[in-house]
Amino acid sequence: MADTTADVLFDRLIDWGVDTIFGLPGDGINGFMEALRTRREKIRFIQVRHEEGAAFAACGYAKFTGRLGVCIATSGPGAIHLLNGLYDAKMDGAPVLAITGQTYHDLMGMHYQQEVNLLGLFTDVAVFNEQINGPRHARSLADVACRTALARRGVAHLNCPNDWQERTEVDASAMNVKGHTSAAWRPPIVIPQEESLRSAAAILNAGTRTVLLVGQGALGAGDEVEKIADLLGAPVVKALLGKAVIPDDSPFCTGGLGLLGTLPSEKAMEECDSLLMVGTSFPYMAYLPDPGQAKAVQVDCDGTRLGLRYPIDVGLVGDAKATLQALIPLLQKRADRSFLEKAQVRVKDWWELMKTREDRTEVPLKPQVIAGHVNELLADNAIITTDSGTITTWAARHLKIRRGMKFSCSGNLATMAVGLPYANGAQVAFPDRQVVAFVGDGGFSMLMPEFITAVKHQLPIKVIIIKNNTLGQIKWEQMVFLGNPEYGVELQPIDFVRFAEACGGVGFHCEKPEEVRPALEMAFKSNKPAVVEAVVDPFEPPMPAQASPKQAVNFAKSLAKGEPNRVRIATTIFRDKVTEFFQ
Template structure:
């Protein structure tokens, strides 16, 4: 006789869910048993912390486009999911979270782990329900899956542990709740913009003389159409971080990233354009867009709620990026004047030269750019790359060039630390035949260090580069630039990550000097299985925007004298490329 837990897991299988990430607990014993008896059809991936399980579910959804699923026990187990679920909410990844509860008739009686997780999840979830009995599960399980996929967000089901084990025959079904009335099917269709809006957008772009394009994660899968639009419009393409893999970094129209972690060429494109085409992005840093009134705006997004959210647009095209671009391209006239594009391309070449200066430094201590470039240059054509949040994100954004066939993901709008390793593990679970790589910082990696044992357990072919400067370096620089405060509270107790990797059954390598980089990376990349490469780097190496804003420069100068190690920092910003970036804010 099927129980509520059986109905839930059978429903997941019918929705073609192949993987569930989670950690067992007494609040989900019934669900664990249903998974155990169906392990030939659905795989349970045990994590070491529920937060990682939620990050993995989010990342799995991003990597595959499928529904990501995570489970956690009652009380603290469910609460631990929140960081990963907010990651899914803010980056619009479809995730189903299932949490346990105490016995249904002891809820709100101050019993053990008596936390109303439906109330806790009320902000993060697009669908949020407590399952009352097995008959109720028949209706809710499929609806939760459909809601997450349709609304591209988090769905949550909270199930008391005794309800999980309740047979369907024991449920007191109401007369209106007929068995089988809710189909386990997702009904989808193409959504395309109105012809009049397409005509309006094309006319605006055809009239402009200096068009720039901003592409984000919503443009993944539309590379051909995006490249065609860029060619017709003679437009440079700046990429939001989540859209790093949209176009290869060596594409003639690509200017790399935008914003704090971006390139000078992307910033100049935004400062000089007279029209902006935004494709699948709500890049949050408004200060890096053109000034309102400077450029006319066109935006393509599958979610109409996000049109005009960051920059005022005159034409909003609600629809799939590839299909919409295809229709738009049919209306565009190839621009004969390519001067704007050529100027930005020349700026991009200068930027690459500046980055090469940082990457090729040979002085001690070892520079993080050197290691990141060498690591990225070794990635095979089918590589999957994840990064964490912090200075390591800047290194991945600026010093690792994506090629066709490679994929990249990170915690975007949430920008959460501790995401990099779970993202990489999820990639290995989703695509067992592909090599997986990650660039993380010592701060974020330490938060979920034990999860490396999960990579070992499941044989993830992971090469993980740890940028070790014993600092929360991005935070330290933000303290100085944003408010003019000296660095404080950012120093970290050192951890030997290479030895920790060995202790967990993987392999560990350490790089401390420039002359070790190539040989150690060659050895690490030739080593099968999960590998940690610990690079001990210069903690004084600056993390700066491509063009330092004047107020940031003033704040930085104010904070510098009272910051520990300010002499080394002063020497770092006196050298290229930091010197050029800094000068813009001091003139």
């Protein structure tokens, strides 16, 4: 029998090294599903419970492997469900291929059931976005789609009418030469011109108080980052997606930056006279040096991002690792280590403060206590995912990255619900590594059926749910940023232990400090997907490293306006910050 369009497509994806596809069947992709069935020994189909989970899992797979993540969904609503996960991939630069179905080719434009203009819908999210028109077209489009997603670190979208998926005729246009495309592609290694490197080195050598800010583009270049930090006596500040660039116990690391960052990192930015940004477009400009305060050099593989957040003096377009390797011989060893040493003293004090918060024994249980115990149970090569919300603060500040670990979350989109499907994608890619999702109850409950995906496919992920029965980040933003009482943020409690058990996994509960370690140890020892439900204080604030007077005033306003929990909230550690400004 002649190959169908679907046969040709998936054979070509196999040529590209694709061995995993996340998705959910539907009548708009029945032809694709049959081709996957007959290739199940070569491509593993991971059935999810919601297409959004498929896109998130593909994004997580791509982030943690550097390979192409692939997801598939039916026409209409199935394809629409992919979009949030695909925007996450787009905004964090993860290469993902989305395959979708469409209504019958000769009923398009006829208001048929589930017909949606998917090419129009995907126009903004995708760097490549085309409809497959038969077998000969499928092969060449697959080549271009995969190459574009990888080369441009974005989303490629292939759509195909359901009846064309089983089309077998081989006639092609006169201009379509068979085999005119290939599956060959390797990532380029780009190094800036020597003159630009020397200009950058001159700026950095002239400084006396240099800071490095590194993001996800510097992943894999940690050795070079530490070498430069040592040469220049420079603290290294990590954007959240760059948390795994260097370990948190590195003598140069000051931690994160921003609302969920550290005081040593903020102080380093406030006092620096030179700045080297590597692989980051950190969005919160208020936390960067004042314009004109510091001479700045930026390294990025995407030239359009140079100077996006700070008025740089030299922009270096290139691969982070190769560019830093070329820059290192041009840098002079800085004799004065006082700037770094001051940062190191602050880091020591900061970790001592974090440890006091992790060792608190009062009830209700504090989320920092959970993170402290999780740290001690993480394997040296653990893969950690987290979600968006107050959970991001606890993960950013209290989960300590060791050399060899991987970490990610939804960085630029900052969408909720990614932690669980990211973990599924990571465990599929790395079946022998420990994968831990550190999530909040709000984010987990959005896509909690994806825990069933882990059970179905025997993915022994560990899901630590910080349960406070509230949308905590929104609660504190309403009060501290706007000066309003909290509203609309309370969540109906869910018994996550019983849910995990009903799905076929295991669940453990803790709500007192002495219950935390036994619950975590049992979960981590299990060979099944496991949930730990940790009931914590809903009034524990995600403290900024240093609160501003405006935040303190807004906090006081929210209490005065009738904050329903003002008695409890007024006794939190945020009270101390308010007191500082009103004394």
